[in-house]
Amino acid sequence: MIKEQIKHLLDKCFAQGVMQGSWTAAAAGSYTVELPKHPAHGDFSTNFAMLVAGRDNKKPREVASLLAEKMARHKDLFDKVEIAGPGFVNFFVREAIWQSVVKSVCEHCYAYGSSQVGQKRKVLVEFVSANPTGPLSIGHGRQAVLGDAIARLLDATGHKVTREYYYNDAGRQMRVLGESTRARYLELLGLAAEFPEDGYQGEYIYDIARKLVAEMGDSLKETEDVTPFKEKAEQEIFANIAETLEKLDIRFDNYYNEHSLYEKGLVDDVVARLRAKGLAYDHDGAVWFKTTEFGQEQDRVIIKSTGEPTYRLPDIAYHREKLKRGFDWLVNIFGSDHIATVPDVMAGLRALGYDDSKVTVVIHQFVTLTREGNQVKMSTRKANFVTVDELFDEVGPDVVRFFFLMRKADSQLEFDLDLATKESQENPVFYVQYANARLSSIQKKANEKNISRKPLPDVVLEKLSLPEELNMLKALASYPALVEDAALDLSPHRIIFFLMDLAGQFHSYYNRHLVISDDLELTQARLWLAEALRIVFHNGLRVVGLSAPESM
RNA sequence: GCGCCUGUAGCUCAGCUGGAUAGAGCAACGGACUUCUAAUCCGUAGGUCACAGGUUCGAAUCCUGUCAGGCGUGCCA
Structure with missing residues (x-):
């Protein structure tokens, strides 16, 4: 607030100088108030004189002395006002102010x-958005903490924040999850079972299968339909995810199911509108979106020849829906592996006549986990990933949160377990x-x-x-x-x-x-x-x- | 090949969006508990800001090119 006060005074001096003919208005709005690194340079400084002189072809130090003289009159604020270096004006604020x-x-x-x-702007922060195919990984953990902290900050600055978790429980991933669960179920019953080639190999699938055996016995052994397996797995995994998030003190206002977009016809509507505008066309049995119209190198498939939509179509429908729900600002937290969807969604919104500048995407880079000097590779499909829950076995929620927040999103984050645990004193x-x-x-x-x-x-x-x-x-x-x-x-x-x-x-x-x-x-x-x-x-x-x- | 991100002390990273003499924490070394919590503090050391040009009063920061790493570049999400 003191900084703002000084800025305000500078603006007044600037206007005064223009009126008195000391300088022109060319440099309006360009100068700033800064915090000098060096104590000898005062509490605040301004580049005012350099910029004004630069525009007007004057000598910076002459402009500086005029400015310094005007500013020094505010004896209630400043002990002294000095000119230094190439034309900085440095302000030494009175101790009483501090x-x-x-x-x-x-x-x-x-x-x-x-x-x-924030002026009560309605902002929707979307994060985590992991499909319920397994426990939250370290990467999800970073995203969860980052998204929640951002939501809290926006909340504290007068925004009206909604936290939303977007998921899909109807796609191919979930079918494979159901098949994986069935395979483990049959295996536990001692029956022949074919494990899907790209199935989920984690130990947690056994846990779910064990529960099924305990609750249902072998009554599902002849079932062709994977639905009961899928539903049980989804329910268990979602419960686990919610529990993990709860430990991190993270709660969502809303879980948004992709499926509801189809039920409301919102996905079809996007396709219809794109077609009407000549931005979607049929080719090789698939439906394509003319993303080349929006600066991309190639057009993208939005409906496969099998009739199934690709991920980008519901993503576009979802973002359009978020804007239609009346949010002024959409903040998305994505992992860098999902970066490819961003241009598609933006293009989709523009194609449909929405303002894509209302969308800000925070891309966070990967978390690499090191243990005893070795990097642990992560993959949800394979069994050797490290989960947030496993992290909790070794460090508390505050440590997890702090470590994930210590780096800016752009940086890859190295989570050194040995350091976070063994040396917890430091x-x-x-x-x-x-x-x-x-x-x-x-x-x-x-x-x-x-x-x-x-x-x-x-x-x-x-x-x-x-x-x-x-x-x-x-x-x-x-x-x-x-x-x-x-x-x-x-x-x-x-x-x-x-x-x-x-x-x-x-x-x-x-x-x-x-x-x-x-x-x-x-x-x-x-x-x-x-x-x-x-x-x-x-x-x-x-x-x-x-x-x-x-x-x- | 193309797009995005990154490259700063031995290691992990800040650097307020262009300011003055480059910052912290670990790790290393040497010290401090009859005083409000030693999970702390004090001191020492550590740099061609990947490299080369450019823009201007001024560049770690902006523009171009090169090199290195990560992630994308699917009719996977």
Whole structure:
């Protein structure tokens, strides 16, 4: 908010300068307020002079001195305003401004960092969307955590969020699942069974088959229809997926079944409309979508010669339906292996007259899992994949969540099990949570000593004048803008990095200075600082779905 | 072949969308518990930002090309 204040003042100076003929309006809106890396460069700086001078062919330092003079008049805000380097104007903000951040944090408390930039825009976050063919893999885990954290961030910034899980229980995959289950069922009964060539080989299929044997005996041994096997498997697997998600504290508002698109005729309608616009045609017994009209290299099949649709057709229908349901923004979390559907869906929406800029796709790269130095390969079909459940055998949900959020979606994520488990003492998760616990502990200690925090107006916040204290206050001040940026950029990892940095600052401070001391005024000020820190740790952890333990 | 993503310290990764002298955590080495939790802290060391050009006041960041890795490129999802 201080940054915004400075930006606002710059805009005023800019307009004033234009009126006075000091410069033209050419550079309007191009200059920015930045946080310099180096403390000698002040708390904030602006490239105003360089950009204005550049457009007008003036000398940057001359423009800078004019600007600096105007800005320096705001003595309530700035200690000093300096010109440096090629024409930067650096602002040194008064300590009192930073100290007042304590008030702002504590007044807003658990709402500090929340905002209304979303303006109640309706956004649908679609993620996981794994068909119920097996337990959630590590890759799904990353997606689940990423999607949930993004949903939480959007929620905190005033969006109206719906979390949706899209699945298909009617396709080829599910038929193979049913066949696999039947094969295991017959096998358990000691009967001859042909296991499908591309069947699901995981141990969990045996578990499901065992349940069937227990519940049905051998009554299904003559059944030709795979439906009972498929349905049992689906039911069991979905229950397992829901349980896994529950452990991660992830709940969906809606499960959307692909099948319902067919029932409502929405799939056929897409084809009809594409045909009507001349964007779909028959060839070799299949129906093709003219994706070449939308910049692709080749047209794509949407209905196979067997009469079955390909995945992209219902995908297009689904996204169209989401927009028709009134969502202003569709956020999709996809694994990089599904990237191919994106251009097809976008083309489909445009073809049908919808605005595809309302769709943002977050593509996350793969998770590679290493154990004892070896990379574990993953495949749902084969038995050697690692599931989220297996991860829970070794580390808790907070560790899983934190590790998955530590990297930006674009990066491949190496999950080193040895590091996450064996060396859990050095774990960054605990490092951050420990900061929260210590802060809570300080408040408890104060209570034990019968020291209660006095009302803020009676507290001498000027006592918070150590460089470490001011730096922490600056971090606290930057938090609301960070949440906003992280939400709009769909980048929860930024919150993680902020928390790790702030935790580092706090632990260092904690080891050096006592909050509760003989100096009563100082103790009051620091107790309030500790409270402000605790609130921001709490809010930061919670906004990405991590727990904020008061003791560890 | 083509498309998307990635390439930054020994390892894993940030780098606020073009700013000033490049950042953190691990790992390595040396230190700190009569004080609010040592799951912590302090210190040392570590770099041709893959490579080559270009754009401009200014490039790890933008554009082009090259190299390397990942994922796609199906009438699989």
